[in-house]
Amino acid sequence: MFGRHMGRHGLNEEMMRLAGRFGAGRRGFGGGRGWSDDDDGGFGRHGHGRRRMFEGGQLRLVLLKLISEQPRHGYELIRAIEERTGGAYAPSPGIVYPTLTLLAETGLASEQVTDGTRKLYEITTEGQAYLAEQADEVTLILARLDAVGNARGRLDAVPVRRAMHNLRNVLINRLQGGLDKERVHEVVALIDEAAGRIERL
DSSP states (O other): OHHHHHHHHHHHHHHHHHHHHHTTTOOOSOOOTTEEOOOOSSSOOOOOSSEESSOTTHHHHHHHHHHHHSOEEHHHHHHHHHHHTTTSOOOOHHHHHHHHHHHHHTTSEEEEEETTTEEEEEEOHHHHHHHHHTHHHHHHHHHHHHHHHHHHHHOOHHHHHHHHHHHHHHHHHHHHHOOOHHHHHHHHHHHHHHHHHHHTO
16 A cells, blocks of 8 residues: 555555546535635645635545544535534535545545445554544644634624515615714714724624
């Protein structure tokens, strides 16, 4: 297996070579919700202007960690990450499946076909060793995913957006209807007061 003979530096070089074959880093049709889905397993960089959930190679570590807990299909891995972030982020199949293929090609994971065409992935001995070397980084990545999930749980954006939309419509209607200077100052004071109270929460 690659992981047994190459060492960390050689392993990364081999994964970079394989990336060209599998097109890792191409954007898929999932992910998003404000987060960039452009982690490519450590093989390149994109610039879509959104916040990256993973930097280069971090998704690879997350997938290894998840299959070290139990063998999983690609779809199950996507859902596991989405659940961990409280639905705030789901990596696209166009990122996850090429990364899983690379993990198998480099000996860090094994795959077997189940249910016709579905592939079940599990970590290998080499993968366990590689994961152990990266334990500190894995802990940090998972903590970030948990933080996203916790923030999502604290703030459900739907009612907040509804309230903001309602405020906007009321202001437009009142201003179009005509307000004298005194009433405008009252409106401004109410908005400032609300902003201050929210800030102190």
